[in-house]
Amino acid sequence: MKEQARQARAESRVIGLVPTMGALHAGHLSLIERARRECSPVIASIFVNPKQFGPNEDFSKYPRTFESDSEKLERAGVDFLFAPEPSEIYSGGFSTYVNVDGLSDRLEGRSRPGHFRGVTTVVMKLLQIVQPNFAYFGRKDAQQSRLIAQMARDLNLDTEIVVCPPVREPDGLALSSRNVYLNAEERQAATVLYRALDAARSELAAGVRDALQLQAALHRTLSAERLARVDYAEIVDAESFKPVIRVNKPCYVLLAVFIGKTRLIDNLYVEPKSPDSEELVFHF
Ligand code: AMP
Numbered sequence: 001m002k003e004q005a006r007q008a009r010a011e012s013r014v015i016g017l018v019p020t021m022g023a024l025h026a027g028h029l030s031l032i033e034r035a036r037r038e039c040s041p042v043i044a045s046i047f048v049n050p051k052q053f054g055p056n057e058d059f060s061k062y063p064r065t066f067e068s069d070s071e072k073l074e075r076a077g078v079d080f081l082f083a084p085e086p087s088e089i090y091s092g093g094f095s096t097y098v099n100v101d102g103l104s105d106r107l108e109g110r111s112r113p114g115h116f117r118g119v120t121t122v123v124m125k126l127l128q129i130v131q132p133n134f135a136y137f138g139r140k141d142a143q144q145s146r147l148i149a150q151m152a153r154d155l156n157l158d159t160e161i162v163v164c165p166p167v168r169e170p171d172g173l174a175l176s177s178r179n180v181y182l183n184a185e186e187r188q189a190a191t192v193l194y195r196a197l198d199a200a201r202s203e204l205a206a207g208v209r210d211a212l213q214l215q216a217a218l219h220r221t222l223s224a225e226r227l228a229r230v231d232y233a234e235i236v237d238a239e240s241f242k243p244v245i246r247v248n249k250p251c252y253v254l255l256a257v258f259i260g261k262t263r264l265i266d267n268l269y270v271e272p273k274s275p276d277s278e279e280l281v282f283h284f
Pocket of ligand 1: 019141164
């Protein structure tokens, strides 16, 4: 991979990297499409990173569909697929980690201790191996994208981090490799995340700015769904990911909800229409 990337750099080509854990869906493919518009070559990686799964998480049962993934990537026009083995990425004695302090302790980081350290470490390694001009991430994982952008800035990386909007099912459910864990009843119930975000949007559109009132609207929708158990439902500042009191700057409405045993996350990005405007723009 290093050799191929070195050659592309020597030819002054613009390299795009799309890191994934495989089990590819239309969300991943939207990142590839964006990369193809801006870069050549486009490199996709598939690596189910053991270091970002907790001891009681789904590393061993995470969906692995390499054959169909590589077909999808080929059809999507990816130039290179980088799919290393864990032993190649973490050779014996591996002991250097990247951690983004503060940001990685909140929300997802709090619910999944060590998760973000695993993510930033592997993404840093992928960025070192490929040294792309652009690397593409999904805003569906809002905190992760924010952390990676912070890491790139803090460590003076030459890669620009590009964050792309989430792709959803027609009923609003954000595509996720973990959606395959849901049975038919749970799949139906899983729309509650989108419905809760939409309830928050409708309060905001009606002029509500108070975070507690918005949280109450989230909980009203979520608690009406029998199969849903809320991990967190927060309104946070889009930079710091700290809770806000009022929505008067760019914010995320963030959800992490168990549907049965499957943990799903989703978010709504909200920003003022212009710096001094009371009017908000919503990005699902
Ligand atoms: P994963 O394979 O789950 O690690 O995801 C790889 C990349 O795809 C990450 O940058 C995710 O944020 C992004 N991604 C996951 N789901 C979606 C989605 N529904 N829409 C757009 N991007 C997504």
